[in-house]
Amino acid sequence: MPSRRDVLDLAVRAAALPGGAEFFSAWLRAAAVDQDDHQHAPPEPPLLRNYQPKFFSPADFAALQALTEILIPTDDTPGAREAHCAHYIDYLLHAADDVAPDMQKQWRDAMAALQQAGFHTLDANGRAALVEEISKPERDRSATHPAFAAYRLIKQQNTFAFYTSRAGMIDALDYKGNSYNTTFPACDHPQHHVI
Amino acid sequence: MPKVYDAIVVGSGACGGWAAMELASRGMKVLMLEAGSKVVPAQDFHHRFLYEMEFRGQGRPGSLRRYTGNERNYRIMLDSTENPYTTAPGTNYRWTRSRCLGGRTMHWARATDRMADYEFKAASRDGYGMDWAVDYAAMKPYYDRVERFIGVSGAMEGLPQFPDGVFLPAMPLNCAETIFTAASKSLGWRTTHRRLAQLTRMHNNRPPCHYCGNCVNGCDVGAMFNTVAVTLPPALKTGNLDVLTDSVVASVRMNAENRAQGVTYLERFTMKSIDVDAKFVILAASTLENTRLLLLSAKGGLANSSGLLGHYMMDQVGGGGVSGILPKLRGGPSRLDDGKSAGITIPNFQNIDKQTQRKDFIRGYVINATGGQTEYPQYAASVPGYGSAWKKEIKSRYVAQARVWNAGAEMLAQKENFVELDPEVKDHWGIPALKIHFTHSDNDRKLIADFQQKAEELFRKAGGEIIPGLGRGGPAGFPGGPGSPDANQGGRRDTLGGAIHEVGTARMSVDPKEGVLNSFCQTHDIPNLYVFGGNAFPSTGDKHPTLTMMALSARGCDHLREQAKKA
Numbered sequence: 001m002p003s004r005r006d007v008l009d010l011a012v013r014a015a016a017l018p019g020g021a022e023f024f025s026a027w028l029r030a031a032a033v034d035q036d037d038h039q040h041a042p043p044e045p046p047l048l049r050n051y052q053p054k055f056f057s058p059a060d061f062a063a064l065q066a067l068t069e070i071l072i073p074t075d076d077t078p079g080a081r082e083a084h085c086a087h088y089i090d091y092l093l094h095a096a097d098d099v100a101p102d103m104q105k106q107w108r109d110a111m112a113a114l115q116q117a118g119f120h121t122l123d124a125n126g127r128a129a130l131v132e133e134i135s136k137p138e139r140d141r142s143a144t145h146p147a148f149a150a151y152r153l154i155k156q157q158n159t160f161a162f163y164t165s166r167a168g169m170i171d172a173l174d175y176k177g178n179s180y181n182t183t184f185p186a187c188d189h190p191q192h193h194v195i
Numbered sequence: 196m197p198k199v200y201d202a203i204v205v206g207s208g209a210c211g212g213w214a215a216m217e218l219a220s221r222g223m224k225v226l227m228l229e230a231g232s233k234v235v236p237a238q239d240f241h242h243r244f245l246y247e248m249e250f251r252g253q254g255r256p257g258s259l260r261r262y263t264g265n266e267r268n269y270r271i272m273l274d275s276t277e278n279p280y281t282t283a284p285g286t287n288y289r290w291t292r293s294r295c296l297g298g299r300t301m302h303w304a305r306a307t308d309r310m311a312d313y314e315f316k317a318a319s320r321d322g323y324g325m326d327w328a329v330d331y332a333a334m335k336p337y338y339d340r341v342e343r344f345i346g347v348s349g350a351m352e353g354l355p356q357f358p359d360g361v362f363l364p365a366m367p368l369n370c371a372e373t374i375f376t377a378a379s380k381s382l383g384w385r386t387t388h389r390r391l392a393q394l395t396r397m398h399n400n401r402p403p404c405h406y407c408g409n410c411v412n413g414c415d416v417g418a419m420f421n422t423v424a425v426t427l428p429p430a431l432k433t434g435n436l437d438v439l440t441d442s443v444v445a446s447v448r449m450n451a452e453n454r455a456q457g458v459t460y461l462e463r464f465t466m467k468s469i470d471v472d473a474k475f476v477i478l479a480a481s482t483l484e485n486t487r488l489l490l491l492s493a494k495g496g497l498a499n500s501s502g503l504l505g506h507y508m509m510d511q512v513g514g515g516g517v518s519g520i521l522p523k524l525r526g527g528p529s530r531l532d533d534g535k536s537a538g539i540t541i542p543n544f545q546n547i548d549k550q551t552q553r554k555d556f557i558r559g560y561v562i563n564a565t566g567g568q569t570e571y572p573q574y575a576a577s578v579p580g581y582g583s584a585w586k587k588e589i590k591s592r593y594v595a596q597a598r599v600w601n602a603g604a605e606m607l608a609q610k611e612n613f614v615e616l617d618p619e620v621k622d623h624w625g626i627p628a629l630k631i632h633f634t635h636s637d638n639d640r641k642l643i644a645d646f647q648q649k650a651e652e653l654f655r656k657a658g659g660e661i662i663p664g665l666g667r668g669g670p671a672g673f674p675g676g677p678g679s680p681d682a683n684q685g686g687r688r689d690t691l692g693g694a695i696h697e698v699g700t701a702r703m704s705v706d707p708k709e710g711v712l713n714s715f716c717q718t719h720d721i722p723n724l725y726v727f728g729g730n731a732f733p734s735t736g737d738k739h740p741t742l743t744m745m746a747l748s749a750r751g752c753d754h755l756r757e758q759a760k761k762a
Binding site: 041042044045047070071072073075077079088092095096099100103131135138139155156159160161163164165166169170172173174175176177178179180181182183184185186187189191192193194195 | 242243244245246247249250251252255256257258366367368369370372373374376377378381404405406407408409523528529530531532533534535568570571572575576579580581582583585586589590593656657658
């Protein structure tokens with residue numbers, strides 16, 4: 001597939017030919033629609049693509065990864081897996097060496113609570129059921145669970161890792177900002193002008 | 196470098212940049228001294244997505260504590276370990292500063308409002324404090340001059356308490372702002388587009404805004420007003436301006452004739468101390484830095500025959516605000532809602548006249564509102580649940596986000612709020628730091644409580660669902676807004692201050708016994724020493740202060756040139 005620059009170069013040269021301008025301007029518009037709709041958003045840097053966990057033990061990392069994917073699954077849009085959420089959390093905590101020991105301890109305690117709840121050794125169905133149980137205090141204020149604080153911590157950081165990734169921000173939420181635009185889209189909905 | 200400049204301008208922010216341009220373009224030889232580093236917007240500012248940054252905008256854990264900025268903009272902010280300040284017991288004040296060429300204009304909120312006689316003559320109206328030594332008629336030509344040059348987008352409204360200006364076309368409203376406008380109208384409150392020093396069409400060889408929403412991280416093309424893109428180029432073109440960055444001014448030097456001889460500055464990295472002389476010295480290093488320099492320059496403070504230098508510190512009252520969802524917008528497609536980083540403004544409508552007079556407080560506040568998509572969905576982690584249903588809920592709310600915020604309400608002037616030199620703490624260059632004494636009055640608290648009630652009323656009228664515990668609002672990057680350091684402080688109503696509109700400490704007065712400056716921002720005591728910034732303000736008013744600071748600077752420059760001619 002030609003790059004956007006190839007398309008533009010070709011269109012500029014072709015437009016110089018007799019009768020070419022009109023044809024190629026229509027073709028250029030069609031080609032632009034056919035391409036990625038999120039051209040304003042550059043690709044994600046490869047930082048996390050081949051990242052090997054450094055903070056969590058292999059068992060904790062596997063458990064964390066599984067939990068992040070339960071919380072933000074891959075469905076019709078990418079999820080925590082494509083966004084490398086567990087990898088980002090590990091990267092962040094490893095970078096906290098010497099500067100944020102409290103933060104690191106909080107996460108070690110969280111993973112210990114999760115392990116004590118049995119998450120590490122359960123199969124997929126068992127994990128799904130356990131997460132439902134751990135998260136119950138979110139829905140029912142009278143409920144408690146010893147791993148609820150761990151769930152909240154992981155949910156908070158997983159949410160941040162996902163929606164600050166390209167997968168979350170661009171593919172899932174379709175964020176339009178940070179782009180060059182010729183106009184600002186004014187509200188054109190009559191129903192918004194009345195209360 | 197001439198032996199004696201016509202004028203030295205200390206600082207390169209809104210006022211320093213304006214003064215340098217005005218004086219250099221009229222043939223005066225000017226030296227500008229800036230403590231921070233040079234900034235080249237086209238190189239230093241460009242769009243960066245959070246995922247392009249190593250720590251998604253937050254910096255390596257613990258590394259940005261000493262800055263008031265984020266991973267995008269901390270380089271143009273100030274390192275508080277190099278530049279400490281202290282606060283008195285009971286003072287909860289955060290002083291947000293910047294050290295770079297252009298100062299805070301490089302990342303400011305761009306709100307550009309004129310003050311009215313409602314502010315200038317407030318004391319005559321309600322009996323509190325002191326009237327300004329200028330009125331609107333005296334200020335209008337200078338407001339006109341500044342607005343014409345920098346370019347301000349806005350709409351004419353004809354409200355005496357919110358004077359109209361010289362406007363470029365207003366920014367269009369997004370869906371949430373349209374709904375809030377309708378809600379405000381139905382409550383009987385007037386609204387207008389937020390007035391911004393941000394171009395909606397080409398102006399003075401600068402391109403219009405491209406609606407990226409990145410203003411508070413620095414504009415790469417100069418579509419928003421800042422010194423580097425707007426006032427510095429014409430000033431440098433004259434050949435009359437020298438600019439020295441990384442030059443930390445330590446004091447104003449005096450001669451035997453009670454005139455400022457020049458300043459002493461330290462080269463930022465070598466610490467070498469250098470004296471430069473000038474016929475006039477203009478302090479324009481930001482309100483509190485100006486006062487710090489006056490305090491540093493003589494025992495008891497320079498130009499302090501009134502004894503009021505440092506006193507009557509004010510900062511418009513922040514705090515309050517509402518965040519939540521506008522159900523009308525739920526589930527809609529994504530739009531470029533935050534591309535202008537703006538909103539609507541509801542000018543103050545209380546204590547304007549006898550009909551609107553409140554019994555429980557004096558003065559007033561301005562309400563702002565906006566909504567729609569943001570770079571990061573701040574609400575997401577607080578939404579219960581998980582899985583695909585949770586993801587759909589997050590997406591559904593994404594375009595329906597809404598915020599009503601107070602960008603600054605009037606804080607009453609009190610002598611007890613003051614700054615002094617800390618007897619022990621010094622900065623990286625060995626210069627004594629400021630100590631801040633700052634508390635709010637009952638009136639300030641009542642004002643914010645009333646704002647909070649009105650903000651919630653507006654939100655409900657718009658059909659909004661309030662979500663407690665979210666940031667107190669403001670566009671992305673604003674104090675309390677998404678992505679800001681205090682975004683997660685929730686709707687804490689005790690976080691007063693922090694509007695970053697600090698003013699006062701060298702107020703203007705007709706009588707030299709009642710203030711430090713005259714109406715031209717010239718010190719009463721020293722005829723060739725001027726102070727440009729918020730120092731002269733006898734009251735905060737409820738408008739954003741930058742335009743008034745610049746208009747006072749323009750007026751002061753006219754006066755200075757007259758003095759120079761006489762000399």
